[in-house]
Amino acid sequence: MSTIASARTQYGKQVTESINQTRVRYTILFCMAFATPFLYPPSWPLVVLAGVSYAVRMFGVEGIYHRYFSHRAFKCSRPVQFVLAVIASQCGQHGPLWWASVHRTHHQNVELPNDPISPRQHGLLQSHVGWVWCERYKDTDLDVVPDFARYPEILWVNKHYTLLMLSGAFFIWLLAEAGVFGxxxxxxxxxxxxxxxxxxxxVQTVSMVNSIGHFRKLPGGYRRFDTEDDSMNRPLLALLTFGGGWHNNHHRYGASARAGFAWYEIDITWYILKLMAAIGLIHDLRDRLPDDVREEGGLGARDGRIGAPD
Ligand SMILES: [Zn+2]
Ligand SMILES: [Zn+2]
Incomplete structure (x- = not known):
């Protein structure tokens, strides 16, 4: 406890941008996205490019920002950690430490007034997007992520995520101009x-995990666990968010590197993490469920393995 207490006073807040910069950035992003099919009608190369780009960004959020920086569900070397942070910064949802600090605050205060993204407390719209526009959450509270705030290179990525994201955009433009996409x-x-x-x-699909992933009244989901929060497992959302939509599972046992607990709960992030572990990029994937959690979820208390056929 004393170690945590001393670490909590060590780092303070990191300012990355003003709230107006955030608002302008999101406004430009959504206006340009809306205009895309009108300015450039779809073609197969463009649709494939969009799909691949979406996949990289979604794995960046769910696999890297969420399961690694927020929950430490696997381990990796310091250089790999840096590269993962740079890849994930392409997602357009702030830097890794900002994302992890807000998300840990969500778990620690779930459905309470200090939960930034609780529909029960703040309503669906505020939990979906409104909270990002609030002054209150614009800076990174490094004291919530002292385990990663001690790395200067990760602090750098967290501060300069916009520059990194725009560099990624420039790289895509460069590849196209070089004829790589045809x-x-x-x-x-x-x-x-x-x-x-x-x-x-x-940004929209991840925001849905915050809003309808915590909203029981909307059909199209189920609760495997009777948690005190309003989290839901939503299969379609889980597909779109690479496993993030198994949110009721996640709130019951968030330490797991796998969010789909049953074999039929498709969890694309988990498959990618398994592949990365197999080729030695990452290690110590946390893939065991305690027997009591398995039993509680109707998964059978077998050997703690997640995802074995029931
Ligand atoms: Zn949640
Ligand atoms: Zn989480």
């Missing part, structure tokens, strides 16, 4: 379909 794909089209559209869609 002669029919211009730099402008690649920028709209490969950056603005998938980034905006990713």
């Amino acid at each position: 002669p029919a794909v211009s730099g402008g089209a690649a920028l709209m379909w490969g950056f603005f559209l998938p980034t905006a869609l990713g």
Whole structure:
């Protein structure tokens, strides 16, 4: 406890941008995304580009910001940690430490007044997007993430995520101009379909985990666990968010690197993490469920393995 207490006073807050900069950034992002199909009608190369770009950004949020920086569900070397942080910064949802600090605050105060994203407390719209526009959450509370705030290179990524994200966008434009996506794909089209559209869609789908992932009244989901919060498992949302939609599972046992607990709960992030572990990029994947959690969820108290057929 004393170690935690001393760490909590060590780092303070990191200012990354003003709230007006955040508001302008999101407004531009969504306007450009909305205009994309009107400015550049869809074609197969553009749709594939958007899909691949969305996949990278979604794994960045769910696999890296959420399961690694927020919950430490696996381990990796310091260089790999840095590269993962840079990749995830492409998602357009602030830096890794900001994301993790807000998310840990959510878990620690779930459905209470200090939970930034609780529909029960603040309503659906506020939990979906309104809270990001609030002055209160604009800075990164490093004292909530002291385990990662001690790395200067991660602090740097957290501060300069906009620069990193725009560098990624420039790289997509460059690839298109070099003809990598085929002669029919211009730099402008690649920028709209490969950056603005998938980034905006990713922001929306992750926001849905915060809003309808904590909203019992909407059909299309189920609760495997009778948790005190309003978290839901939503299969369609889980597909779109690479496993983030198994939110009731996650609130019952968030330490797991896998959010889909049954074999039929498709969890794309988990499959990618398994692959990364198999080739040695990451290690110590936390994939065991305690027997009492398995029994409580109707999964059978077998050997603690997650995902074995029931
Ligand atoms: Zn939640
Ligand atoms: Zn979480």
